[in-house]
Amino acid sequence: MAEKIVHVLHTNEKLGAVPEWNAAEVADDELVADKYQGTSADRHDMRMLGRIQVLRRNFNFIPILGFSVVLICTWELLNLTFALTNGGTGGLFWGFTVACIACVFIYLSMAEMASMTPTAGGQYHWVSEFSPRWCQKYLSYITGWLLAIGWQGAIVGLSFVAGTIVQGLITLNNPNYVPEQWHGTLLVIAAVVIAVAINVFLSKTLPIAEWFILILHVVGLFAIIIPLLAMAPKNSARVALLDITNSGGWSSKGTSFMIGLLTVLSSMMGFDCAVHMSEEVQNASETLPKAILWGAGLNAVLGYLTVFTLCFTMTDIPSLLDSPTTFPFLQLFYNVTRSNVATAIMAAIIIITLVMAVVSEVATASRQIWAFSRDNGFPFSRFLRRVKPGWNIPLNALWVSLAFGVIIALINLGSSVALNAIVSLTISALISSYILSIGCLISRRLRASDPPLPVSKFSLGKYGLAINIIAMLFLVPFFIFCFFPVGTPVDRETMNFSVVMFGGITIFATGWYFVGGGREGYRPPNLIQNRDV
Numbered sequence: 255m256a257e258k259i260v261h262v263l264h265t266n267e268k269l270g271a272v273p274e275w276n277a278a279e280v281a282d283d284e285l286v287a288d289k290y291q292g293t294s295a296d297r298h299d300m301r302m303l304g305r306i307q308v309l310r311r312n313f314n315f316i317p318i319l320g321f322s323v324v325l326i327c328t329w330e331l332l333n334l335t336f337a338l339t340n341g342g343t344g345g346l347f348w349g350f351t352v353a354c355i356a357c358v359f360i361y362l363s364m365a366e367m368a369s370m371t372p373t374a375g376g377q378y379h380w381v382s383e384f385s386p387r388w389c390q391k392y393l394s395y396i397t398g399w400l401l402a403i404g405w406q407g408a409i410v411g412l413s414f415v416a417g418t419i420v421q422g423l424i425t426l427n428n429p430n431y432v433p434e435q436w437h438g439t440l441l442v443i444a445a446v447v448i449a450v451a452i453n454v455f456l457s458k459t460l461p462i463a464e465w466f467i468l469i470l471h472v473v474g475l476f477a478i479i480i481p482l483l484a485m486a487p488k489n490s491a492r493v494a495l496l497d498i499t500n501s502g503g504w505s506s507k508g509t510s511f512m513i514g515l516l517t518v519l520s521s522m523m524g525f526d527c528a529v530h531m532s533e534e535v536q537n538a539s540e541t542l543p544k545a546i547l548w549g550a551g552l553n554a555v556l557g558y559l560t561v562f563t564l565c566f567t568m569t570d571i572p573s574l575l576d577s578p579t580t581f582p583f584l585q586l587f588y589n590v591t592r593s594n595v596a597t598a599i600m601a602a603i604i605i606i607t608l609v610m611a612v613v614s615e616v617a618t619a620s621r622q623i624w625a626f627s628r629d630n631g632f633p634f635s636r637f638l639r640r641v642k643p644g645w646n647i648p649l650n651a652l653w654v655s656l657a658f659g660v661i662i663a664l665i666n667l668g669s670s671v672a673l674n675a676i677v678s679l680t681i682s683a684l685i686s687s688y689i690l691s692i693g694c695l696i697s698r699r700l701r702a703s704d705p706p707l708p709v710s711k712f713s714l715g716k717y718g719l720a721i722n723i724i725a726m727l728f729l730v731p732f733f734i735f736c737f738f739p740v741g742t743p744v745d746r747e748t749m750n751f752s753v754v755m756f757g758g759i760t761i762f763a764t765g766w767y768f769v770g771g772g773r774e775g776y777r778p779p780n781l782i783q784n785r786d787v
Contacts, residue, residue: 286310286646293537303373304782305533305628308641309648310458313535317461318545319552320468322528325614327412328553329475329560330604331521333583334415339575339740341514342499343489343565349511349518350561354554356728357522361550362714363692363725365543368529369712372538374625375779376529377401377687382778385694386701391778392767397690398626399763400756404683405619408524409446409612409655410662411677416608417441422579423601427594429578439666446659449612450652453620457647460617467610474603475556478587479563481600486567486590494565501575503742512731513738520681521557525550526688527618530625543712620655624648629782630775633766675751682736682756689729696722708785 285307291297292311300307313321332350341349367380378401382394420441421433452460488494500510528545532538535545568574568586577585587597627638642649666673698704699719707718714721737753766772 290646292535295537295539298787299372299539300533302783302785302787303371303779304784305373307533308646309374309534310646311534311536311538312458313461313464313531313541314537315541315544316468317464318528318531318535318541319549320464320471321460321531321614321617322525322545322549323553324464324467324471324607325527325611325618326522326524326549326553327471327607327611328521328557330607330611331415332518332557332560332564333478333604334581339501339514340504340510340517342497342501342571343494343568344496344498345511345514346518347495347561347565348498349515350521350557352515353519353522354557356519356725356732357550357554359721359725359728360688360692361525361546363695363718363722364526364529364688365546365712366710366714366718367691367695368532368542368546369539369710370708371783372529372532372535372542373779374530374533374621375629376526376532376622376625377691378626378631379779380691381694382780383694383783384691384698386697390780391773391776392764393690393694394778394780395631395767395772395776396760396763397687398622398629398631399759400683401687402619402622402626402632403759404680404687405530405615405622406655406658407662407677407683408680409449409615409619409659410442410673411680412608412612412615413442413445413449413659413663414438414666414673414677416445416605416612419581419584419601419605419608422581422584423598425579426584426588426597435666439663442663442666443660445609445612446616446656446663448609449616450656450659452613453616453652454647454649457645460613463610467607470603470610471607472552472556474607475559477603478600479559481596482563482567482586482590486586487569488566489569494562499571501741512735513740516681516732516735516738519732522550522553523681523684526684527614530618530621533621540711616652616655620648620651623651623654627651629777629779631772633770635775675755678750678752679755679759682733682752683759685729685733685736686756689726689733692722692725692729696726705785 286309290310290312291307296311297307332346371379371383373379375398378394378398381397382390385393417438418441421438424431425433456463498507498511500507504510504513525546528535528542528549532542535541564583567590568582571582574582574585579585584597584601587600588594591597591600623632624639624641626632627635632638638650638654639648640650641647662673662676665676696719698707699722737750737756739748739750741748763772767776
């Protein structure tokens with residue numbers, strides 16, 4: 255086996271690429287069996303990337319589609335209806351419409367890059383490949399840090415939502431129940447532990463499980479909206495679709511709408527998750543673009559069904575917002591069905607899909623850590639990039655995701671504000687990575703001195719530059735409003751600490767890059783890959 259690995263490394267050297275690891279280190283790992291190495295196109299892509307196939311390619315189109323749409327959990331998050339404070343039902347409808355239009359251009363851009371370079375590194379790799387030479391290394395390095403921390407925060411954030419829904423159900427069934435922070439912390443830890451355990455011990459069966467969760471994701475929606483549409487009193491079309499409210503105390507409904515839009519937008523952000531699994535996807539350069547675009551389209555349709563249902567059935571928003579469960583949708587389910595059991599069953603569908611979304615987020619986050627460590631992006635990269643022989647999963651990166659999730663959850667015992675500050679980093683980190691990667695792609699398209707863009711199975715052709723620019727016109731204001739608080743006046747409890755976390759991570763990563771050895775140790779992917787293969 256060691257001889258086979260050395261042969262691969264020597265082949266890459268002859269082609270002019272710098273191998274990702276030295277031969278002595280890689281010899282401790284095992285290449286996957288031939289049946290898991292994918293198609294001839296996958297093998298060609300790995301040689302082009304200068305990488306070695308150490309993960310199993312056991313995802314095809316339907317499993318990676320299920321993986322993506324369940325992780326994003328669009329309609330499940332829309333049920334949380336945090337946008338009601340800023341925007342109301344009209345803001346929810348038009349905000350989701352704006353988000354869907356923006357995502358058309360964003361994900362078309364990302365699908366093309368995924369087809370050009372199907373790598374688990376995703377955005378930090380694309381930044382390295384397409385950015386101007388003078389800032390290639392630094393921008394790629396910062397993007398890798400933001401992505402890794404952002405996805406780790408997403409694990410805790412979604413686990414926290416699932417846990418607090420459980421607490422809301424307990425409150426509904428037992429009015430004397432007093433939710434304690436440690437209750438929520440234990441539920442978060444339980445969700446993280448379950449998700450990591452599935453990724454470690456059931457990794458081979460994960461693609462099969464995605465089929466069934468995809469079915470639940472689709473069928474479960476109809477199990478919820480049909481009773482609501484059949485039994486709930488209805489708003490008029492004018493109130494449901496045009497009534498934009500400003501309950502956050504902002505100076506105008508426009509500002510309130512933009513802040514509410516961010517909560518809706520988060521239900522469609524994150525389809526780069528499929529890209530971070532690309533080295534486990536068969537025929538990745540063709541499958542990934544289809545999974546990204548079909549996944550975004552499917553979740554947009556399911557999201558619209560949810561938005562229409564909520565806009566027409568939420569007839570008394572103030573009372574729903576004042577629900578002792580803290581979740582308006584739980585109160586809505588109960589008001590319509592008048593049954594604790596029916597409410598629990600409907601809520602259980604959402605809880606199950608959210609927990610399975612955490613499973614997918616753990617997989618995504620661990621692959622991002624592993625990929626960035628391959629390029630010596632983190633301290634202790636040598637440990638983080640190890641792949642357990644025979645298991646063919648980034649086990650050490652999974653343990654780091656577990657430790658990070660538990661430690662961040664424990665912060666909730668001291669301060670829920672601190673927990674929210676860390677979790678809030680996710681959406682700003684993702685949007686910033688989209689801005690950097692698409693912005694670098696625009697720069698590459700405009701640089702006449704550089705070679706043409708790589709040939710890809712999915713290409714935007716002559717419309718590429720226009721689509722990329724439109725995507726940026728949406729992303730930049732989205733990024734700015736990521737840092738606005740939910741309402742005024744702003745105090746310690748209502749402050750949006752995302753700007754503090756984003757700035758802190760950026761400053762720390764920059765300091766480590768210049769002072770901590772990152773500049774010398776980090777090997778940007780553009781130095782490893784070879785397009786002449």
